[in-house]
Amino acid sequence: xxxxxxxxxxxxxxxxxxxxxxxxxxxxxxxxxxxxxxxxxxxxxxxxxxxxxxxxxxxxxxxxxxxxxxxxxxxxxxxxxxxxxxxxxxxxxxxxxxxxxxxxxxxxxxxxxxxxxxxxxxxxxxxxxxxxxxxxxxxxxxxxxxxxxxxxxxxxxxxxxxxxxxxxxxxxxxxxxxxxxxxxxxxxxxxxxxxxxxxxxxxxxxxxxxxxxxxxxxxxxxxxxxxxxxxxxxxxxxxxxxxxxxxxxxxxxxxxxxxxxxxxxxxxxxxxxxxxxxxx
Amino acid sequence: xxxxxxxxxxxxxxxxxxxxxxxxxxxxxxxxxxxxxxxxxxxxxxxxxxxxxxxxxxxxxxxxxxxxxxxxxxxxxxxxxxxxxxxxxxxxxxxxxxxxxxxxxxxxxxxxxxxxxxxxxxxxxxxxxxxxxxxxxxxxxxxxxxxxxxxxxxxxxxxxxxxxxxxxxxxxxxxxxxxxxxxxxxxxxxxxxxxxxxxxxxxxxxxxxxxxxxxxxxxxxxxxxxxxxxxxxxxxxxxxxxxxxxxxxxxxxxxxxxxxxxxxxxxxxxxxxxxxxxxxxxxxxxxxxxxxxxxxxxxxxxxxxxxxxxxxxxxxxxxxxxxxxxxxxxxxxxxxxxxxxxxxxxxxxxxxxxxxxxxxxxxxxxxxxxxxxxxxxxxxxxxxxxxxxxxxxxxxxxxxxxxxxxxxxxxxxxxxxxxxxxxxxxxxxxxxxxxxxxxxxxxxxxxxxxxxxxxxxxxxxxxxxxxxxxxxxxxxxxxxxxxxxxxxxxxxxxxxxxxxxxxxxxxxxxxxxxxxxxxxxxxxxxxxxxxxxxxxxxxxxxxxxxxxxxxxxxxxxxxxxxxxxxxxxxxxxxxxxxxxxxxxxxxxxxxxxxxxxxxxxxxxxxxxxxxxxxxxxxxxxxxxxxxxxxxxxxxxxxxxxxxxxxxxxxxxxxxxxxxxxxxxxxx
Numbered sequence: 001x002x003x004x005x006x007x008x009x010x011x012x013x014x015x016x017x018x019x020x021x022x023x024x025x026x027x028x029x030x031x032x033x034x035x036x037x038x039x040x041x042x043x044x045x046x047x048x049x050x051x052x053x054x055x056x057x058x059x060x061x062x063x064x065x066x067x068x069x070x071x072x073x074x075x076x077x078x079x080x081x082x083x084x085x086x087x088x089x090x091x092x093x094x095x096x097x098x099x100x101x102x103x104x105x106x107x108x109x110x111x112x113x114x115x116x117x118x119x120x121x122x123x124x125x126x127x128x129x130x131x132x133x134x135x136x137x138x139x140x141x142x143x144x145x146x147x148x149x150x151x152x153x154x155x156x157x158x159x160x161x162x163x164x165x166x167x168x169x170x171x172x173x174x175x176x177x178x179x180x181x182x183x184x185x186x187x188x189x190x191x192x193x194x195x196x197x198x199x200x201x202x203x204x205x206x207x208x209x210x211x212x213x214x215x216x217x218x219x220x221x222x223x224x225x226x227x228x229x230x231x232x233x234x235x236x237x238x239x240x241x242x243x244x245x246x247x248x249x250x251x252x253x254x255x256x257x258x259x260x261x262x263x264x265x266x267x268x269x270x271x272x273x274x275x276x277x278x279x280x
Numbered sequence: 281x282x283x284x285x286x287x288x289x290x291x292x293x294x295x296x297x298x299x300x301x302x303x304x305x306x307x308x309x310x311x312x313x314x315x316x317x318x319x320x321x322x323x324x325x326x327x328x329x330x331x332x333x334x335x336x337x338x339x340x341x342x343x344x345x346x347x348x349x350x351x352x353x354x355x356x357x358x359x360x361x362x363x364x365x366x367x368x369x370x371x372x373x374x375x376x377x378x379x380x381x382x383x384x385x386x387x388x389x390x391x392x393x394x395x396x397x398x399x400x401x402x403x404x405x406x407x408x409x410x411x412x413x414x415x416x417x418x419x420x421x422x423x424x425x426x427x428x429x430x431x432x433x434x435x436x437x438x439x440x441x442x443x444x445x446x447x448x449x450x451x452x453x454x455x456x457x458x459x460x461x462x463x464x465x466x467x468x469x470x471x472x473x474x475x476x477x478x479x480x481x482x483x484x485x486x487x488x489x490x491x492x493x494x495x496x497x498x499x500x501x502x503x504x505x506x507x508x509x510x511x512x513x514x515x516x517x518x519x520x521x522x523x524x525x526x527x528x529x530x531x532x533x534x535x536x537x538x539x540x541x542x543x544x545x546x547x548x549x550x551x552x553x554x555x556x557x558x559x560x561x562x563x564x565x566x567x568x569x570x571x572x573x574x575x576x577x578x579x580x581x582x583x584x585x586x587x588x589x590x591x592x593x594x595x596x597x598x599x600x601x602x603x604x605x606x607x608x609x610x611x612x613x614x615x616x617x618x619x620x621x622x623x624x625x626x627x628x629x630x631x632x633x634x635x636x637x638x639x640x641x642x643x644x645x646x647x648x649x650x651x652x653x654x655x656x657x658x659x660x661x662x663x664x665x666x667x668x669x670x671x672x673x674x675x676x677x678x679x680x681x682x683x684x685x686x687x688x689x690x691x692x693x694x695x696x697x698x699x700x701x702x703x704x705x706x707x708x709x710x711x712x713x714x715x716x717x718x719x720x721x722x723x724x725x726x727x728x729x730x731x732x733x734x735x736x737x738x739x740x741x742x743x744x745x746x747x748x749x750x751x752x753x754x755x756x757x758x759x760x761x762x763x764x765x766x767x768x769x770x771x772x773x774x775x776x777x778x779x780x781x782x783x784x785x786x787x788x789x790x791x792x793x794x795x796x797x798x799x800x801x802x803x804x805x806x807x808x809x810x811x812x813x814x815x816x817x818x819x820x821x822x823x824x825x826x827x828x829x830x831x832x833x834x835x836x837x838x839x840x841x842x843x844x845x846x847x848x849x850x851x852x853x854x855x856x857x858x859x860x861x862x863x864x865x866x867x868x869x870x871x872x873x874x875x876x877x878x879x880x881x882x883x884x885x886x887x888x889x890x891x892x893x894x895x896x897x898x899x900x901x902x903x904x905x906x907x908x909x910x911x912x913x914x915x916x917x918x919x920x921x922x923x924x925x926x927x928x929x930x931x932x933x934x935x936x937x938x939x940x941x942x943x944x945x946x947x
Contacts, residue, residue, distance in 0.1 A: 025659040027667045032659055080644045191651035193644030194743040195515045 013053030014153055014176065016044045017113035019104065019131075020060050020089070022071045023123040031067050033074030036119030038189035040182045041075055044117055045190070047150050059107065061092040061100040064204060077197030078190055091202045099212040101131060105138035107205070114176040115158065120145060120183040126215065132181040143179045144172060147186055166246075282425060283368070285451050290366040293462035300466030301475065307566055308532065310591050311525035312514075314485055321482035328481045328490045328625075332498065337623045346391040350415060351474070353385025354461065357422050364429060375430035382423040389415035402538025404556070406575025411460070411470045418457025424450055468567075476532035477624050483526045484625060501616065501825040502777035503633055506742040516637025516740060520565035520603070521591045527631060531562040533624040536576055540618030540628065545855040546611040546862075550870030552579040553611035555618040555628045558604065562631065565589035565603045579608055580870070595635055598643075609635050610647050611867045614738050614860030615820040620851055636740030646739050649864045654741050661730035661748065663864075666700045672726045674705035678712055681723040688760040691715070691722040691794075694775065696768035697731050698894035703901065704767075707894065710918035711767050711791055717921050718803040722765070728755050734770040737778070739861040746782065749774075753784035763787040765794045767914055769821035769893045770859070776826070790822055792832040792892050792913050799838045806920040809840035815886035815908075816843050817877065817900065818853035819893035832892050835913055839920050846884045854880060858895030874899040882907040890916060 018041045023034030041058070048054040056079075060072055072089060079086030092103045108116060121129035136143035148163040151171070158178065162170045163185030235241040257268055273279040338344040360378040363369050393412035399405065465471040484490070491498035507513045514522055523531075540555035541547055547554050557571075557579055564571050570588035578584045582605065589595060589603030596606045609632055618628045640646045646654060656665035672680065683692065693715065698704030715722050730752050733745035752775075764786050766772050776788035789797075798804050816836060822828050829850050836843050848854045857863065857873025878900055881889045888909045891897050900910045 027665065028660050030659050077644060080642065191640075191644035191646060191654070193640070193642055194741070195642040196644075198511065 013048070013051040013055070014115055015111075015113040016047065016054055016056050016115045016117060017108060017111070018044050018056060018058050018075075019116065019118040020058055020072065020075050021119065021122045021124075022060075022062065022068050031071040033071055033189070033192065034119055034123045035189075036121065036183055036186075038075065038078070038119075039184075039186040040117040040119050041078055042189040043147065043150060043182055043186050045078065046187065051153060056086055057111070057113065058086065058089040059092065059104065060089060061094060061098075061103045061107075061207070063096050064091060064093050064202075069202070072202070073197040073200060074192045076200035077192030077194060079200075080193045080196050087196075087199065088201045088203050091204045092207045093204050094207050094209040097212060097215065098209040099215075101134045101138065102210050103207040104131075105135055106207070108135070108139060112177065114156075114178075115150075116141070116177070116179040117147075118179065118181050120181045132179055136179050139177075139179070141177050141179050142174050143181065144174060145181045145183075147180045147182050149187070150180075282447050282451060285447075286365040286425065286454070287368065289451065289455055289458055290362055293458040294362070294366075297462040297466045300463065300468075304466050304468075304472075304476070304532070307591075308525045308529045310521045310566065311523045311528040312521075314524035314526050316483045316485070316487070316526060318483065321484070321487065324487075324490065325478065325482040327493070328484075329478070332490045333481065333623060333625065336621070336625075342391070343395070346388050346395070348388075349384050350388030350392060353381045353383070353388055353419065354415075356381035357385055357419070358461065361422055361426075365425065370429050372430050375426050378426045379423060379430060379432075382419045382426065386416060386419035386423065389419055400538075400542075401577060402542045402556075404536035404538065404574075404576035406573065408470050408536060408575070414457060414460035414464075417453050418461050421450060421454035421457050425454060470535075473533055473535040473624065476529060477535070480526070480530045480533040481625065483529060485524060485526045485530070485630070486627065489625070497827070499827055501773070502781070503630065503737060505746065505778075505781045506637065508743060508746060514638075515641035515742070516639070517595065517631075517634040518638045518642065519592050519594055520562060520589065522638075523562070523631070523634065527627070527634075528562070528566050530624075530626050531559050531566065531631075534559045534563070534626060535624060536560065537623060538576060539621040539623065541577055543617040543621050543852065543854075545613055545615060545617065545857060545873045545876070546867075546869070547577075547580065548871075548876060549857070549873045550580045551611035551867050552582050552605065552608050552869075554579050558608065558632070559626060559628065561587065561589070561604050565593075565595060566591055568593075571603075579605075582608075596639060604635075606639060606645065606647065607867045609639065610865040611862070611869070612860055613820075613855045613857055613862040613873065615855035616824045617820070617852070617855065620824050633738065633740060636738075637742055638740070640740035641743065646741070647865045647867070649866070650739050650861065653861075653864050654736060654739060654744055657731055657733075657736050657741075657744050657748065661751075662697050662700060663731060663735055664697070664700050668730070669727050671695065671699050671729060672724070674699060674702075674708065675712070675724075678709070680712065680726070682726045683723045683759045683761075684726070684728065686723045687758075689721050689723045690762045691720050692756075692759070692761040692764045693722050693724045694732075694764050694766035694768070694771050694788075695724060695729060696766055696771045696894065698768055699729075701894060701898070703897060704894040707767055707897070707912040707914050710912065711914040713918045714795060714798075714804070714914060714921065715765075718798045720798070720803075723761075725755060730755075732768075732771040732774040733778075734774045735861050735864070737774070738859070739864065749779055749782050749784070753779060753782060756784060756786070763789055765789045765791055767791040767892070767894070767912065769819045769825070770895065773821045773825045790826075790828060790831070790892065792822070792835055793828060795913070795917055796831040796834045796838070799835065803924075804838075804917070805922050805924045806839050806917070807922045809920065811841075812887035813844045813885060814841045814888045814890055815846050815881055815884045816849065816890045817846070817856065817881070817896055818849055818851075819891065819896050820853065820855050820859055822892055823853055824851055832890070832913055835917060836890060839916055841890075841916075843890075844884050844886045846880045846886075848880060856893075856896040856899040858893075858899040863895075863899070872903075874903050878903040878906045878908070 020037040021034050023032045025032050044056045048056060058075060062068060076086065076089055092107055094103055118132050121127050132143055144160055144162055146163045148161045148169055151159040151161055156176050158174050158176055160172045160174060162172055164170055235244055257265060337347060357378060360374055360381060364374050364378055389412050392415060396409055396412050460469060461471055465475045486500040489498055489500035506515060517523055536556060538556050544553065544555050554577055556576055560574050561571055568590040570585065572585040574584050587601055587603055593602065595603045612632045614629050616629055653663045656663055660666060661668050695708060699708060730748050733748035736748065737745035764775055769790055772788050772790045775786055816832055818829060833843055854877050855873060856877050886908050888911060889900060890911060890913050891900065892913050897910055897912055
């Protein structure tokens with residue numbers, strides 16, 4: 001990318017694509033905006049407020065229907081006020097049971113947004129949480145999970161704050177384009193308003209559906225409640241009990257690499273993955 | 281000289297008044313259309329003024345008499361003056377009447393002046409302070425110029441060459457009076473209330489709130505539904521011009537007497553709301569400008585002069601300040617104390633909910649827990665987000681009959697969302713015990729019941745309200761029942777008064793009314809009351825919204841309790857702070873509304889306060905270090921239940937003949 005283009009980019013903000021799915025209320029099972037995806041959109045909207053010129057597009061892959069439409073309008077209702085430019089959502093239409101990943105990957109490759117935001121895990125369907133990783137693999141873009149906030153965008157590099165367990169945060173610099181996934185660490189989604197949600201439209205893009213062949217082979221059954229093993233805390237004092245509840249799980253074994261070249265680091269990881277038989 | 285000057289003065293003032301009236305009417309017509317029968321309204325005007333309005337004004341006898349003398353005298357004097365001095369019909373009879381009218385007006389204006397000597401805080405100052413002087417100028421001036429007409433003074437007195445100065449002074453006084461009374465009436469002076477007020481009464485948006493000769497109830501408290509089918513129709517009120525024209529006219533009718541301010545629980549709690557200021561802000565917005573000229577009490581914590589608006593500008597700014605701040609609108613508990621007290625019949629609550637609708641439906645800006653509660657209502661049909669299937673968990677041991685099994689009963693017991701609240705579950709259990717003791721044929725909807733939509737609607741979410749209401753109506757349509765009984769006045773109001781517009785018409789009873797009727801029918805017998813002194817707190821949605829002040833007191837009397845009334849009870853009851861979603865939006869103030877109410881209870885000396893509403897129970901029981909216990913009427917009744925005297929199949933101490941008629945009335 002030429003320097004002048006980068007300069008322009010810094011001033012104009014960036015193109016952000018937010019992937020949204022249809023959620024499922026944990027108590028009643030009703031379709032709704034998915035909790036994590038809504039947080040992803042909230043992140044994009046707060047970026048837009050801080051970084052003028054940021055353009056947000058929303059993307060959903062799935063069938064078109066009344067039930068799903070009401071849930072998707074839940075996202076569209078979050079874009080209230082003037083100049084949000086979110087009066088429309090791109091709907092990659094495909095029948096139920098199709099694989100969303102090829103359709104999303106093809107669309108993202110064609111429209112080339114600089115930042116893709118997605119929830120960590122869907123609330124219905126497989127809900128395996130693999131979609132961000134599969135997309136990153138398809139597109140060859142870096143992925144950052146469990147994002148807390150986007151701090152700034154400069155010359156094609158985004159500074160992110162990643163949430164780690166127990167309230168820890170890690171600052172990362174990532175070259176764009178990139179995919180980020182959000183979970184409960186991201187700020188809660190704003191209220192969805194009825195008026196903007198009702199007025200919004202869907203830009204329906206037909207796709208060539210690819211049936212999810214793996215999913216078709218699976219046998220799906222409702223989850224059963226399993227007996228829980230009671231955790232016996234052998235603690236003599238309140239301090240011990242507190243430590244047991246609050247302390248970080250200590251990792252056993254392993255090695256800490258410091259001051260190594262990226263190649264050495266990658267080699268160490270590759271070796272470990274081989275040992276653990278993740279890679280064969 | 282006066283003979284030539286007076287007609288000129290009178291007709292100039294009249295002409296200016298007409299020009300002002302046209303300008304004022306154009307301001308009102310900026311509003312959206314509203315279907316009103318103009319002719320019928322004008323025909324009904326005298327009755328609405330003389331009966332309904334004076335019913336409210338008459339609560340303060342001094343002011344009521346003052347107004348009769350002043351306004352009556354003025355209207356008569358204005359007409360007669362135009363005839364006698366304007367058209368020169370120097371009839372001694374008309375002149376005599378004119379003397380009488382202006383004298384009456386003068387006496388009235390003396391009382392107006394006396395009230396202005398040391399005015400209470402609720403009254404607006406500013407131009408209102410000069411009004412008694414203007415009234416006197418008009419009445420004295422008219423009186424004096426009429427004396428020669430009836431021959432009480434020699435005709436020539438004001439015409440001689442030496443007395444031209446006196447004539448000029450008189451003409452000046454009359455001109456001052458005419459300026460205030462005729463010109464000021466339509467150009468925005470204090471007398472505007474007479475012009476706008478009369479038309480407001482005639483073209484009121486709730487014509488049904490006025491009594492009729494046939495003896496109509498004269499109550500209209502249900503909120504008006506938004507048209508959600510038409511996507512072009514605005515969702516609530518964003519700018520002053522989004523109000524209907526007769527709402528704008530209603531704002532203009534305000535006399536700034538501040539009776540609303542004196543009874544507003546939010547104002548008393550130091551929350552940033554003053555109903556009078558809100559109405560004045562709407563007047564400012566309608567005409568365009570700043571609120572700097574307002575001369576009454578400000579919103580607590582918000583100085584006057586920092587807000588401004590325009591007819592087509594936003595009322596609540598997206599950022600910064602516009603006409604009104606959002607927390608002002610969210611402070612309201614929708615208790616209707618202001619509407620009940622307003623002598624000009626202005627509908628404050630309608631206006632507030634209209635503006636809230638815009639904030640919620642268009643901007644998604646329901647404060648604090650509002651968004652969460654609305655999301656819960658959408659996803660789980662109850663504000664707490666509980667599993668809808670657990671609505672009957674509290675009654676697991678009661679074997680409650682379900683509508684789904686019986687299909688047809690006499691009484692459908694509507695549980696309300698109190699079914700999820702452990703405190704209200706005690707009330708519900710007590711109510712079930714009472715119904716069983718009276719052998720009432722009843723059933724519940726159980727898991728099929730949803731929130732009535734009350735909270736969603738008062739938080740401005742009309743879409744969720746209508747969705748809940750339509751589904752509830754569809755559920756109720758599956759079953760046959762005579763009446764609905766509920767222990768929640770909010771459900772009672774919404775089911776009874778607000779479902780009708782959406783196609784659900786039911787006979788709804790509050791449990792206190794139903795228990796009173798059961799007792800009258802001899803189906804309940806009570807042990808004598810042994811507790812201490814008791815007071816009763818009127819829930820807003822039972823009392824002011826539905827006019828039921830008597831039944832709960834009848835039940836308490838039947839229990840052998842002598843109610844030790846609080847100073848503010850009945851239609852003047854002070855809100856508990858639990859209505860209108862106020863506990864959800866939770867706007868900070870200097871005090872808590874329920875604390876003030878429990879203080880009222882303390883001042884009455886009662887050891888127990890009887891209530892009839894789950895919200896009131898929750899709010900009043902939440903008061904720390906309270907001096908009185910809080911019990912629902914159903915609990916008091918259930919505790920006092922005894923076996924009905926034997927020997928009579930349906931028991932009761934009343935005579936059999938009387939009983940049968942009462943039974944018929946209930947079943």
